[in-house]
Amino acid sequence: MPAPRTISLDAMGGDAGPAVVVPGAAIALERHPGLRFLLFGNAARINPHLEAHPALVERSRIVHTDAVVEMRDKPSQALRRGRSSSLWLSLEAVQKGDADFMVSAGNTGALMAMAKLVLTTMRGIDRPAIAGQWPTLRGTCIVLDLGANIGATAGQLTEFAMMGAAMARAILHIERPRVGLLNIGVEEIKGIEEVRQANAWLKENEFGIEYCGFVEGDQIGQGIADVIVVEGFAGNIALKTAEGTAKQMAAWIREAFSSSPTAKLGGLLAQTGLRALKDRMDPRRFNGGPFLGLNGIAIKSHGGTDALGFASAIEVGHEMAESRVIERLSSDLDALHGKLGEPQRVRGSS
Amino acid sequence: MPAPRTISLDAMGGDAGPAVVVPGAAIALERHPGLRFLLFGNAARINPHLEAHPALVERSRIVHTDAVVEMRDKPSQALRRGRSSSLWLSLEAVQKGDADFMVSAGNTGALMAMAKLVLTTMRGIDRPAIAGQWPTLRGTCIVLDLGANIGATAGQLTEFAMMGAAMARAILHIERPRVGLLNIGVEEIKGIEEVRQANAWLKENEFGIEYCGFVEGDQIGQGIADVIVVEGFAGNIALKTAEGTAKQMAAWIREAFSSSPTAKLGGLLAQTGLRALKDRMDPRRFNGGPFLGLNGIAIKSHGGTDALGFASAIEVGHEMAESRVIERLSSDLDALHGKLGEPQRVRGSS
DSSP, X not given: OOOOOEEEEETTOSSSXXXXXXXXXXXXXXXXXXXXXXXXXXXXXXXXXXXXXXXXXXXXXXXXXXXXXXXXXXXXXXXXXXXXSHHHHHHHHHHTTSOSEEEEOSOHHHHHHHHHHHHOBOTTOSSOEEEEEEEETTEEEEEEOSSSSSXXXXXXXXXXXXXXXXXXXXIIOOSSOEEEEEOSSSSTTOSOHHHHXXXXXXXXXXXXXXXXXXXXXXXXXXXXXXXXXXXXXHHHHHHHHHHHHHHHHHHHHHHHXXXXXXXXXXXXXXXXXXXXXXXXXXXXXXXXEEEESBSSOEEEOOXXXXXXXXXXXXXXXXXXXXXXXXXXXXXXXXXXXXXXOTGGGOOOOO | OOOOOEEEEETTOSSSTHHHHXXXXXXXXXXXXXXXXXEEEOHHHHHHHHTTOHHHHHTEEEEEOOOOOOTTOOHHHHHHHOTTSHHHHHHHHHHTTSOSEEEEOSOHHHHHHHHHHHHXXXXXXXXXXXXXXXXXXXEEEEEEOSSSSSSOOHHHHHHHHHHHHHHIIIIIOOSSOEEEEEOSSSSTTOSOHHHHHHHHHHHHSOOSSEEEEEEOHHHXXXXXXXXEEOXXXXXXXXXXXXXXXXXXXXXXXXXXXXXXXXXXXXXHHTHHHHHHHHHHHOGGGGXXXXXXXXXXXXXXXXXXXXXXXXXXXXXXXXXXXXXXXXXXXXXXXXXXXXXXXXXXXXXXOO
């Protein structure tokens, strides 16, 4: 039986701070009554939100600090003045072993910079990747990197494959995930050198994954793979573009059902099905992106999510902690580096 | 009054060849009765399709050739054996002044390689870009590059801005188009060096456009700009991802309306609105991507489109020819290169 989990929360992160973090924790506690919480932040601002959740009060400890990293702080600013911030302290709790994982809805750049310093990166990893969940016709897939790295060497793309596979095992419970490499054109003659080299390595070696070769952007949503690997610039653009297209279509659907009284009636009759459609795409269900490649679990929640969305981010961390993802990934990466050798992994200037 | 246009068509290109090209030309002729067509390809295969379109027969001349570039030929193979191919000859008709523009649904890589050789690139341009039309909540925007270039220097991104603006003037009839630079994060501290440098140039100079700074992937579909500029790897992935997301949502909508007898009735009542939604996203309406930066107009049609889609691609070429896009773009690029100077435009190795 696994030990009860302690979760470290940056209570001040995100657009709404404790007004979302506290009720989010309450939802997570309902799902997993054994959880304990460390809430880092301004006690006077956290306490009023706790009042509505007596069960949570019993399972929580507030660690007061006045210092907060602002959403608009540059990573360098955050680092200079942020070592007593709720963000830094919530990471430190994981590093010290006081918590099993941390969640923050705060400043992504600051979280990345601090997580690297506090949790440190795994052996051979320069910079973690950010992974996310993507709704598909067949369920959910993991896409990474979503913007932590701009450009990626073949070695980094191969590392992302291992990281994404580790997350798929933890979150999707697929022991041997199908992994695809995002490219333009499915013919092997196409694509950049780094992507082609990563393709060759993933094909030639046994890494405990089902490698399915190149995939194109329109195949992500079909669920052609459990893990989609891409460098961070294109990955971030793909994710945002998919979100934008979904919103655009939702606006058109609303318009279609308000175009006439008959259409409005049609919408009423189909409302159960339409609500299911809305639920399927609900971004709150897919909230929570782990930083992979760190010696500890740090989850980034969207800054503008609500309590339900924040609870999803906690769930991601919980699944990862349950599946002992750090130990497994660390040994997978060591095996990868052993197979490919040091010289091949040398980073370019990108 | 503009002169009647002559259009050069690669009748053998695409999945269906003349079975799509010929009826596509017939639709274009209905829209613009003054058009003339040069049909390059196998006369024995073209003629049977012409029989159903007597008006088109009168306005067409078949230029017979047996040689065809196959969809799976590599550009180098196509170049070696393709100088008598329908693709090459249809480009040559534009270069010789026998036609105002050409359209092919054939092999993209071969079309690119041959177009560079036959039409040649504009002064200072190494490689053309491929542009496309993207449906938005506010109408249509132009996105480029869609994959002709992998990676782009700041100078190339700035050139893409000029090329996209020229296309927006021709197709969207907007004299001073809003141009955005696709990036990850809207803060100026984010993004790669090339994108940041292009941003600075576009801000500091007057290029006859309304520069609106960085845009993110989710803003494309909102119609925040008339032209979206991005290097070809991320641009191709963004386009394909949007197409995939639209298909995914269409599948979910169909499911929502077949989930129960009541929902089916609802779908029937809303069918006018739903059909309008389908029309809005119909990829055939947005078919036809010009290669920009060439001394001549070459339009790539999707290889799998039908006659209606092929007619859209002809329409794109027609609008571009009407607006004298080549002359205008050529002088805009000269002005750009004059402003930015040669050294700044030096290409990187990417």
